Amino acid sequence: MLLIRCPYCQEERPEIEFSYAGEAHIARPLNPDDLSDESWAEYLFIRSNRRGLHYERWLHAHGCAQFFNALRDTVSDKFETTYKIGEARPQVKK
Amino acid sequence: MTINRKETHGRINRDKPIKFSFDGKIYSAFDGDSLASALLANGIHLVARSFKYHRPRGFLSAGSEEPNALVTFDRGQGRVTSNVRATTLEIFDGLVAYSQNNWPSLKFDIGAINDFFYMLFPAGFYNKTFMWPKSFWDKVYEPAIRKMAGLGPAPIDEDADKYASLYSHCETLIVGSGPAGIAAALSACEKPGRVILIDEQNEFGGSLLSTPNLTINAIPAWQWLKNSLAILKGRQNVTLLARTTVIGYYHDNFLGAVERITDHEKDINQNKARECLHRIRAGEVILATGAIERPLVFPNNDRPGVMLASAARSYLNRYGVVVGEKIALFTCHDSGYEVIFDLADAGISIACIMDVRDQVSDNIIAATKTRGLEIRTSTIVTNTSGKFRISSLHASRINDEKITSTEEIICDCLLMCGGWTPSVHLFSHSKGSLKWQENLGAYIPDTPNENTISIGACNGTFGLTDIMTEADSGQSKYTVDDMDFGSGIIAATFPTKSDPAKIKAFVDYQNDVTEKDINLAVREGLKSIEHVKRYTTTGMATDQGKTSNLNALQITAHAVAKPVQQVGLTTFRPPFTPTTFGALLGGKDGDTFHVTRKTPIDGWADDNGAIFEPVALWRRARYFPREGEDMLAAVNRECRATRESLGIFDASTLGKIEVVGPDAAEFMNRMYTNPWMMLKSGSCRYGLMLGEDGYIMDDGVIGRMAEDRFHVTTTTGGAPRVFRMMEDYRQTEWPELDVWLTSTTEQWAVIALNGPNARKLLEPFVEGIDLNPESFPHMAVREGRICGVETRLFRVSFSGELGFEINVPAHYGRALWEVLFKAGQQYDITPYGTETMHVLRAEKGFIIVGQDTDGTVSPMDAGMSWAIGKKKKDFVGKRSLNRSDIVAKGRKQLVGLLTDDPNIVLEEGAQIVADPNQPIPMDMIGHVTSSYWSATLNRSIALAMIKDGRALTDSDIYIPMADQTHKVRVSTPIFYDPMGERLNVL
Amino acid sequence: MSYKLKSDQGVILADLLAGQVTLMADQLRYSLRIKSQDRTAFTKACGIDLPNKIGQTIIQNDRMVFCVGPDEYILIDNPNLRETLKQKFEQLADKFVFSTTDISHRNIGFKLSGKQAARMINIGCPLDLSLETFPVGKCTRSVFESAEILIFRNKEDEFQLETWRSFAPYMARYFEKFCLENESL
Numbered sequence A: 001m002l003l004i005r006c007p008y009c010q011e012e013r014p015e016i017e018f019s020y021a022g023e024a025h026i027a028r029p030l031n032p033d034d035l036s037d038e039s040w041a042e043y044l045f046i047r048s049n050r051r052g053l054h055y056e057r058w059l060h061a062h063g064c065a066q067f068f069n070a071l072r073d074t075v076s077d078k079f080e081t082t083y084k085i086g087e088a089r090p091q092v093k094k
Numbered sequence B: 001m002t003i004n005r006k007e008t009h010g011r012i013n014r015d016k017p018i019k020f021s022f023d024g025k026i027y028s029a030f031d032g033d034s035l036a037s038a039l040l041a042n043g044i045h046l047v048a049r050s051f052k053y054h055r056p057r058g059f060l061s062a063g064s065e066e067p068n069a070l071v072t073f074d075r076g077q078g079r080v081t082s083n084v085r086a087t088t089l090e091i092f093d094g095l096v097a098y099s100q101n102n103w104p105s106l107k108f109d110i111g112a113i114n115d116f117f118y119m120l121f122p123a124g125f126y127n128k129t130f131m132w133p134k135s136f137w138d139k140v141y142e143p144a145i146r147k148m149a150g151l152g153p154a155p156i157d158e159d160a161d162k163y164a165s166l167y168s169h170c171e172t173l174i175v176g177s178g179p180a181g182i183a184a185a186l187s188a189c190e191k192p193g194r195v196i197l198i199d200e201q202n203e204f205g206g207s208l209l210s211t212p213n214l215t216i217n218a219i220p221a222w223q224w225l226k227n228s229l230a231i232l233k234g235r236q237n238v239t240l241l242a243r244t245t246v247i248g249y250y251h252d253n254f255l256g257a258v259e260r261i262t263d264h265e266k267d268i269n270q271n272k273a274r275e276c277l278h279r280i281r282a283g284e285v286i287l288a289t290g291a292i293e294r295p296l297v298f299p300n301n302d303r304p305g306v307m308l309a310s311a312a313r314s315y316l317n318r319y320g321v322v323v324g325e326k327i328a329l330f331t332c333h334d335s336g337y338e339v340i341f342d343l344a345d346a347g348i349s350i351a352c353i354m355d356v357r358d359q360v361s362d363n364i365i366a367a368t369k370t371r372g373l374e375i376r377t378s379t380i381v382t383n384t385s386g387k388f389r390i391s392s393l394h395a396s397r398i399n400d401e402k403i404t405s406t407e408e409i410i411c412d413c414l415l416m417c418g419g420w421t422p423s424v425h426l427f428s429h430s431k432g433s434l435k436w437q438e439n440l441g442a443y444i445p446d447t448p449n450e451n452t453i454s455i456g457a458c459n460g461t462f463g464l465t466d467i468m469t470e471a472d473s474g475q476s477k478y479t480v481d482d483m484d485f486g487s488g489i490i491a492a493t494f495p496t497k498s499d500p501a502k503i504k505a506f507v508d509y510q511n512d513v514t515e516k517d518i519n520l521a522v523r524e525g526l527k528s529i530e531h532v533k534r535y536t537t538t539g540m541a542t543d544q545g546k547t548s549n550l551n552a553l554q555i556t557a558h559a560v561a562k563p564v565q566q567v568g569l570t571t572f573r574p575p576f577t578p579t580t581f582g583a584l585l586g587g588k589d590g591d592t593f594h595v596t597r598k599t600p601i602d603g604w605a606d607d608n609g610a611i612f613e614p615v616a617l618w619r620r621a622r623y624f625p626r627e628g629e630d631m632l633a634a635v636n637r638e639c640r641a642t643r644e645s646l647g648i649f650d651a652s653t654l655g656k657i658e659v660v661g662p663d664a665a666e667f668m669n670r671m672y673t674n675p676w677m678m679l680k681s682g683s684c685r686y687g688l689m690l691g692e693d694g695y696i697m698d699d700g701v702i703g704r705m706a707e708d709r710f711h712v713t714t715t716t717g718g719a720p721r722v723f724r725m726m727e728d729y730r731q732t733e734w735p736e737l738d739v740w741l742t743s744t745t746e747q748w749a750v751i752a753l754n755g756p757n758a759r760k761l762l763e764p765f766v767e768g769i770d771l772n773p774e775s776f777p778h779m780a781v782r783e784g785r786i787c788g789v790e791t792r793l794f795r796v797s798f799s800g801e802l803g804f805e806i807n808v809p810a811h812y813g814r815a816l817w818e819v820l821f822k823a824g825q826q827y828d829i830t831p832y833g834t835e836t837m838h839v840l841r842a843e844k845g846f847i848i849v850g851q852d853t854d855g856t857v858s859p860m861d862a863g864m865s866w867a868i869g870k871k872k873k874d875f876v877g878k879r880s881l882n883r884s885d886i887v888a889k890g891r892k893q894l895v896g897l898l899t900d901d902p903n904i905v906l907e908e909g910a911q912i913v914a915d916p917n918q919p920i921p922m923d924m925i926g927h928v929t930s931s932y933w934s935a936t937l938n939r940s941i942a943l944a945m946i947k948d949g950r951a952l953t954d955s956d957i958y959i960p961m962a963d964q965t966h967k968v969r970v971s972t973p974i975f976y977d978p979m980g981e982r983l984n985v986l
Numbered sequence C: 001m002s003y004k005l006k007s008d009q010g011v012i013l014a015d016l017l018a019g020q021v022t023l024m025a026d027q028l029r030y031s032l033r034i035k036s037q038d039r040t041a042f043t044k045a046c047g048i049d050l051p052n053k054i055g056q057t058i059i060q061n062d063r064m065v066f067c068v069g070p071d072e073y074i075l076i077d078n079p080n081l082r083e084t085l086k087q088k089f090e091q092l093a094d095k096f097v098f099s100t101t102d103i104s105h106r107n108i109g110f111k112l113s114g115k116q117a118a119r120m121i122n123i124g125c126p127l128d129l130s131l132e133t134f135p136v137g138k139c140t141r142s143v144f145e146s147a148e149i150l151i152f153r154n155k156e157d158e159f160q161l162e163t164w165r166s167f168a169p170y171m172a173r174y175f176e177k178f179c180l181e182n183e184s185l
C-alpha cells in the first residue's frame, strides 16, 4: 500500500484513503457543441497511457475529499510529486 | 525412549516432559521441542511420502525452509491444518499430528508404485499426456491424479478459530533476530524512534540458538542473547514479535506479518485469536533474514536420514537430539566442518567426511586430525541405500570429472553442505534488484527500491565478526570468538557411472523434481529459468524452492552452457511461507466479513418475516410472505393491495445528496439533462443524469427545497458514483460555481406510501402541510412535521398510484413506520418489498437504471427524449447525443412485450429474434430486460431493448428458449393507466 | 393527536464493551461549508470559531468544530441548540456565501477510552495514532476497513469515532471482537 502525500492535507496518507481518477490536465471543452465528432471523441476516449512518468488525478476520497494532481511513475508506481488542482504541472526531471 | 538425546546439549526444558501423538502413536518429548526434534529424539526419520513418487522422506532441515516433513496438525474439529512443517511446529502436551499423502500407511503406501513407473512422470508430463481426449480430463485424469499426488487434505469443517488484525507503525523494523538482527535492534533502540523486532521462530536468536560455543565480547552466545533480549524488553520503544513471519514486503515500507498466537498452547481459548495479521508501516526496514543451506544433488539424495548439515547442528545444540549414530558428511564448503566438529565433540561417531574439493585449508585439516578424523578429498556420493532410512552410501573418488573408484560406507545419517543461499525473498518482494555473487554462487541484494538495508547472511555477509560489524553500521564494538566461515565451491552437478535415465537426484524435494527433469526440459528447448520452472514445476511447491532454486539454476546454466546470470532468476512472491486464509482475512469473518448496511426500518422488516435481497451494500426487504406464500403469491397480494388500497415501502436506501449554494440551480442544470433554473421551490422533477458519453448513468426525483437548495435522490446503487461525479465536476471543471454537496442518504429514513388511501392515512399525522391536492399536487415537496418530527414530504409516485415519500431524520424512521402501520390497519395497509416495487413500476413502464439500461443506452433509446432540456446550451453528455453513432438507425430501443400466451413469464436476459426459423446462428435483435407476472393485469408483462424496437410496435417477435419458442407482441412500455389518472385520486 | 416518536441509533453495544466503547447520545450535527477567505468574518459574525487548518478542532462548551477539508467543517453540538443555530444561519444567509446541511442522524458517534483505545482503532484503520503524529485535538476522516470514519482524539487515551449510521453495527462488532480477545489475554 503506497503512501500518498495529499497537497491539501499536507500529509502522507495510506493509499486506501484515495482513489484514482484518470489522466490529469484534460479539461472539458468550454463549448462542446463547437467540436467535431473526432475532437469530441478525442476528449472522451483518447488517453496517453504513458509508461513512465504520468500526470494523473487522485481523489482523497476518505480524507479531505479533494481531487488533486500527481506526477507518478507507472513503472515503479512511485509518486514523484502531488499538487493542487489549478496549479501548474511540474516539469518532468530528465 | 529418549535414546537419541544428548543430556549435555540443548535448550529444551527437561523439567517439563510432555507426550504427543504422531500417526496415532504416543511419544515423549520435552517442552521446547519442535515436532521434528521430538520425532528424531524418538528415532523417527520417516515422516512423509513425496508428492509425485510417494518416496519415503525424512527431515531435510530444522527450519521454515523444510520441503519434506509436512504433516497434518489436528487440534480438533474445525482446527485441522495440513501441510504444516514439522520443523517449525512447536510441540505441547497432547499435540496430535499425522503424516500425509500415503495410503494405507506411511510404511506401506500404495502410491509408492509411482516410484517404479517414473518413466510415466517425466517433466512436462501433465502438459504432454492429458491433451487428448478432452473429455478424459475431468472424468479420468484429474480424479486419478488428485488421488495419487498432492499434499495433505484440505479441511472440510468450518474454521473454528478466530483471527485478528492490527495496523502498526515504527521507525525501524528489523526482520530476523539472529546475531545481525539482535545487534541492529540494540543500536536502533538507543534512538528515539519505535523499533519492532520480528522473528518467525518461537525464540529469538536465529542461528545463535544453534551455536552455543561462540562468544560475543567474551560472553557465551546464549548468555549474550539473554542479556541483549533483557535490554530490548526493557525499552519502551521496542516491540518484540516472536512466532511472527513477515509474509510480504510491499510499497513504501508496508509489510504484512502473521503472528501465530495460540497454535503452541495446550488449551484452546475460544475468544483468543489464533493468528494476527500485522500490517506494518516502517520508516526503515532492516532485513536480517539469514541464509539457507543448500543441499547437494546426487542420486537418491532424498532418503530419510539425508539432511542439511546445519540441521544436524540445530538438532544437537538447540534440542539435544542426535540425528544418527554413524554420521557422514558430504560437503563442498568449509562450513560443513563446523557441524562435524560439534558432533564429534559431542562424542558422536563420524562415518566419513567427503569433500568435493581436492584441497582443504590447513586449519581444517588440523582440526579434523585433532579429533581423530580424516577427510576424503575429491570424493562425492554417487548413491545411497536403505528402505526407510539411509543405511549406506557410495563414496566415489573423482579425478578430472571421472569416477575412479567407489567404496560402500555404512552410515545412518548423511549430512549435506552445498554452501549457502542468502534469503533475499523479502528484499525482492520490495523490488530491490539483485546481483550475482560468484564466490557464494548466489544472488545478493544490489540496489534497494525502498528505504531498506540488508545485513548479515541475507546480504551475503558470513562469519560472525563481519556480521556483527555490518549490523552495527560498520562499527566494531563487538569482538567475537568464531571459527573462520571459510569458503567453498559451487557443485551443482556431479559425474555418474549409472544410466542417467534411471537415477533420481532430487533438486526440488517437495515437487519431486530431479536433475534429469531439468536436463530434459533444456533438451526440449526451454532455455529460460522461468520456462524451466513452469515446465518442471521446480520451485513451485509450497516452499517456493527455498532449498532448490539455486541448484535448479546452476543445473540449467550447466545444461545450456551459459553463465548463471544469463539464465535469469525466478521471481520471489509473497507469502514467504504458506499462510492461513484466516490470517489473511485478519478477523474479517461472520458479520465483519462484509458490511451489510441496514435501514432504520430493517429491524421491523426482520421482525415481520421479510425475505431480504442484497442491493449494493444494503440489504433490502424483497417481499413479506404470509404463512404458506411463495414469492409470487406474496408479490401478487402486495401489488393488489397497493393498487386497491394502500402499500407501505421502505425507500430509505435511495441515495440522497443535498446541493446547496447560490449557484445550485446552475450546477443542477449542468449535471442533469433536464432544465432546473425555472423549477419553483416546493416542486420536484424527475432528473436524468448522463455520462459524458451520452449514456444514462442515473436518475431520481429531485426536489427544490429553496432557491439555493436541492434535495437530490439517486438510485440505491448509484449513490456513491453520482456523488463522486458531481464532486469531480464541481471541484475541477466549474470551481467558479458557489455550490456545495453533502451526502444525506443516511440522514433521512424514507417511507413510501402508495395507493388510493395514502392521503387519508397520512393526513392526521402531518402538521404544517396542507395535503389538499390543489395546494400539494403531484411532484411537489413540502417541509413540515409528522408525528412531531420534521419531515420533507414528497408527493411522488413510482407505482402510478397516489404516492408520498416521507423523509424523516433516520433515528425516527422505525417509530414513524410503526405508527403508520398501526393506523393503516383500517385500510389493510400492506408492507411491500423491492419485488413488488419492481412490478408496479414496470406496469407503468418506468425504467430501472442498471436493469433496463446497461451503460450503452441513450435517453432516446430509452424513449426519454422528453427529459432533455432542448433549449439548454450544455449539460454533461449533451454533445455526445449528436454523435453519429448515437443518432444512427439500428440502435436498441426500449419497448414493452406481451407474450402470446399470457401465462408465460419470460426470462430476463432472454435473446430476441425476428425470424424463429432462421438457421443458427440466428440474428439476435434484442433482449428482455425486465419481466414479471402482473397481478393487476392478470397476465405477464416485460420490457425489452430491441433494435429499432419502437417501429416494431404491434408486430410479433420471437424468443427461442431451450424448451420452446415464445411468440411475443411488441407494445408500448406503459401497460397500466397510460393517462396517469390514478395519481389524481382524492 | 400528539406523538412522541422514539429515537434509535440503529446500534446496540455489547455489555463487555463497558467503559471502553460508549455510544454517544443524540447530537446536533451540521456539515458547514464556507470558503477559507470568508472564515474569519463568518466567525466574527456568528461567534462560531472555525479552525483554519485541515485536521484541527475547536471546542467551545458542548460544541466541537472539525475542519475536515479546505472549506469543510463538521459541527457537533447540543441538540437543544438546534433552533438557535438554525436562526443564526438564516440571519447570515444574506451576508455570506456558505452552506449548512443537517447530518445529525447521518452519523453515529462512538467514544473509545482507555489504554487500548488507539489499538482498537488500529485493528481496522491504517493511520499512525502515536501522540507525535496524531496529537490530542487532531481530527481527520479516514477508513476503518470498509467504513469511512471521522476520528478525533480528545485525550491521550480517548477518541471519538463517527461513522454513517448503517456502518455503526459493523464497527461495533469489530470492537466487541477486540474486547473479547483482550479480555482473554
Ligand SMILES: [Zn+2]
Residues within 6 Å of the ligand: A006, A007, A008, A009, A010, A060, A063, A064, A065, A066
Ligand atoms: Zn487530503
